[in-house]
Amino acid sequence: MSALLEVFDLKKYYTLGGKGLSDGSLVSWIRNRFTNAPKDTQVLHAVDGVNFVISKGESLGLVGESGCGKSTLVGMLARLSDSTSGSIKFAGKDIGSVRAKQFHAEPERSELQIVFQDPHESLNPRFTAFDTIAEPLRRLAGLSSKAELRARVEAVATQVDLPLQLLGRFPHQLSGGQKARVNIARAIALSPKLLILDEPTSALDVSVQAVILKLLVRLKQELGMSYLFVSHDLNVVRLLCDRVIVMYLGQIVEEGPAEDIFTKPLHPYTRALTSAIPGHNKEDASAFRLEGDPLSPVDPNPNACRFYGRCPNGSELCIKAAPPKFSSSSDHYAVCHFPVQPH
Amino acid sequence: MSNTFPLLDIKNLSVEFRTRSGVVKALEDVSLEVFRGEIVGIVGESGSGKSVSALTAMGILDPAGHVTAGSISLGGLDVLGAGEAVLQTMRGQQASMIFQSPRTSLNPIRTVGKQIGDVLHRHNMADRQNLREKVIKSLKTVRIPDPDRRFDAYPFELSGGMCQRIMIAMALACSPELLIADEPTTGLDVTTQAAIMDLIRDLSRERNMATVLITHDLAMAADYCDRIIVMHAGHVVESGSSHDLFTSPRHPYTAKLMKATPHGGGNLDDIASIPGGLPDLRGVLPPCRFSGRCERHEAICDSSAMISKEVSPNHFVNCQRPL
Numbered sequence: 001m002s003a004l005l006e007v008f009d010l011k012k013y014y015t016l017g018g019k020g021l022s023d024g025s026l027v028s029w030i031r032n033r034f035t036n037a038p039k040d041t042q043v044l045h046a047v048d049g050v051n052f053v054i055s056k057g058e059s060l061g062l063v064g065e066s067g068c069g070k071s072t073l074v075g076m077l078a079r080l081s082d083s084t085s086g087s088i089k090f091a092g093k094d095i096g097s098v099r100a101k102q103f104h105a106e107p108e109r110s111e112l113q114i115v116f117q118d119p120h121e122s123l124n125p126r127f128t129a130f131d132t133i134a135e136p137l138r139r140l141a142g143l144s145s146k147a148e149l150r151a152r153v154e155a156v157a158t159q160v161d162l163p164l165q166l167l168g169r170f171p172h173q174l175s176g177g178q179k180a181r182v183n184i185a186r187a188i189a190l191s192p193k194l195l196i197l198d199e200p201t202s203a204l205d206v207s208v209q210a211v212i213l214k215l216l217v218r219l220k221q222e223l224g225m226s227y228l229f230v231s232h233d234l235n236v237v238r239l240l241c242d243r244v245i246v247m248y249l250g251q252i253v254e255e256g257p258a259e260d261i262f263t264k265p266l267h268p269y270t271r272a273l274t275s276a277i278p279g280h281n282k283e284d285a286s287a288f289r290l291e292g293d294p295l296s297p298v299d300p301n302p303n304a305c306r307f308y309g310r311c312p313n314g315s316e317l318c319i320k321a322a323p324p325k326f327s328s329s330s331d332h333y334a335v336c337h338f339p340v341q342p343h
Numbered sequence: 344m345s346n347t348f349p350l351l352d353i354k355n356l357s358v359e360f361r362t363r364s365g366v367v368k369a370l371e372d373v374s375l376e377v378f379r380g381e382i383v384g385i386v387g388e389s390g391s392g393k394s395v396s397a398l399t400a401m402g403i404l405d406p407a408g409h410v411t412a413g414s415i416s417l418g419g420l421d422v423l424g425a426g427e428a429v430l431q432t433m434r435g436q437q438a439s440m441i442f443q444s445p446r447t448s449l450n451p452i453r454t455v456g457k458q459i460g461d462v463l464h465r466h467n468m469a470d471r472q473n474l475r476e477k478v479i480k481s482l483k484t485v486r487i488p489d490p491d492r493r494f495d496a497y498p499f500e501l502s503g504g505m506c507q508r509i510m511i512a513m514a515l516a517c518s519p520e521l522l523i524a525d526e527p528t529t530g531l532d533v534t535t536q537a538a539i540m541d542l543i544r545d546l547s548r549e550r551n552m553a554t555v556l557i558t559h560d561l562a563m564a565a566d567y568c569d570r571i572i573v574m575h576a577g578h579v580v581e582s583g584s585s586h587d588l589f590t591s592p593r594h595p596y597t598a599k600l601m602k603a604t605p606h607g608g609g610n611l612d613d614i615a616s617i618p619g620g621l622p623d624l625r626g627v628l629p630p631c632r633f634s635g636r637c638e639r640h641e642a643i644c645d646s647s648a649m650i651s652k653e654v655s656p657n658h659f660v661n662c663q664r665p666l
Binding site: 065066067205206208209210211213214217232233234235238239240272277278279290292293 | 532604620
């Protein structure tokens with residue numbers, strides 16, 4: 001399979017103490033929020049040197065707890081925000097160097113789309129379902145004739161199983177599942193090559209979750225898309241994704257085939273994550289519970305493992321040297337001094 | 344357990360909401376019992392009446408809601424008949440509730456220590472001198488690191504998991520006998536969720552509390568609850584021990600709900616959504632409110648009233664044609 005999206009050493013840093021917030025209050029906020037914030041707070045490493053590849057037709061899962069940089073990474077990949085350094089290559093072209101504000105003019109804009117989290121919030125309340133789906137067609141595909149537009153919107157709505165009589169409705173007149181369909185229809189209207197799905201089912205009731213997941217799988221086959229699937233729900237990631245990357249405090253700590261990540265995790269953090277999935281909870285799972293809060297992402301020690309302090313395998317080495325890459329097979333690695341030994 | 348009397352005993356409770364567009368029959372003939380020392384899960388989709396049941400039990404039902412039938416007894420206290428003063432003392436000392444989205448449940452402009460202190464002060468459990476000391480003690484019970492410093496933190500300075508711990512500390516400050524946790528981990532990370540649920544379980548065991556866990560996550564209920572009550576559109580459809588319910592669900596809705604929940608491994612084809620939605624609770628409803636979504640629906644389902652059958656010891660199902 002050839003690579004569709006290649007991300008190399010991508011970084012996003014934020015300097016702290018800018019306008020509006022006095023240094024003191026921000027520092028105290030960070031001190032309370034994170035246990036080990038240093039005294040001279042300067043740079044927040046939101047995403048810190050991330051490398052990965054998405055192949056054509058592949059779905060890649062991205063998991064990690066809130067605050068680990070998932071959304072920052074997604075924002076950069078979707079070209080909604082600029083990176084500090086590093087490169088993003090999409091179908092061979094460096095799109096990371098195009099400023100996010102100018103990206104809408106690039107031909108790649110229609111090939112790289114995103115389904116935002118929570119359809120209740122992300123749909124424009126003053127747009128009907130029709131308007132929402134027509135918006136990218138008008139702006140990016142340049143469809144202007146009314147008949148053509150209507151035909152295309154109806155085709156897309158049919159593709160996502162949205163009844164055509166609902167096209168005139170506003171978001172508040174639609175159910176959660178219908179809103180999710182509108183949200184997906186908007187994103188696939190231009191037949192993108194890569195679709196980023198940010199928690200597509202977290203706002204849905206379990207009774208409709210399954211149909212939406214099946215819809216996503218079907219669309220992927222029909223349109224030949226690749227997915228970057230960001231989710232808290234690890235059971236869903238396991239069902240939908242070929243490969244999974246696990247992020248912790250701005251870095252990728254493990255990457256591998258989905259089944260391996262869940263059954264043979266290498267990184268102690270991944271093990272803690274998978275053993276916390278409801279329904280897997282045997283009594284021994286509590287042995288892998290994480291204690292305390294993550295370290296501060298502000299000026300982290302470059303020569304230490306960021307998981308140190310919460311890690312059951314941690315030792316002195318972990319704060320003296322940055323952890324190395326440990327591979328158990330050609331496509332499965334973890335960044336850790338003391339990876340979990342498979343039984 | 345079953346030979347003692349239940350701590351929370353809801354009998355044949357019906358609740359209606361009067362709205363501009365008609366009367367919503369939110370609960371109908373709901374009966375449930377919770378004993379000391381057990382964790383009972385109430386599961387169902389949104390709109391199934393889980394929270395309304397809990398709010399009614401706490402005596403904090405929205406003024407638009409009216410109890411039309413039934414009784415609620417909490418440790419011998421008649422909740423529906425009691426006056427507001429009695430209920431205010433009951434809440435906190437006998438029963439407490441924690442809600443989802445802890446950050447919005449806490450007062451944003453007061454420190455968390457003061458907010459926990461308010462509860463102790465209201466119930467005369469502490470005076471000025473030992474208030475701080477007692478609050479810090481309760482922060483310790485919910486395993487908040489560095490409680491002395493966290494006393495003076497505002498909710499926005501704490502993570503979501505930490506805020507939920509504060510809520511738990513507040514709920515348990517006066518050692519209630521009943522704790523109702525309404526979706527306590529919605530919006531939290533899976534690792535935090537596990538830690539919070541472990542904490543709730545450990546504290547309930549230590550204190551021999553009766554605990555009600557309201558959740559839409561069947562898998563989580565299976566992990567933490569001794570007994571599970573499944574609700575659908577304002578009816579209790581099935582109740583039984585977690586083991587019985589998961590190994591042999593008897594109500595079609597329970598079985599479908601289990602089938603719709605993704606669990607470790609397996610295939611996407613193995614999960615199936617439940618067709619249709621909840622019925623409109625405003626109109627005339629059939630005796631079984633699941634009948635419109637049910638594959639086993641037959642004429643008898645529309646003609647006879649719902650009956651609760653004990654299919655095996657302590658495993659009840661409200662269905663004419665159980666699986």
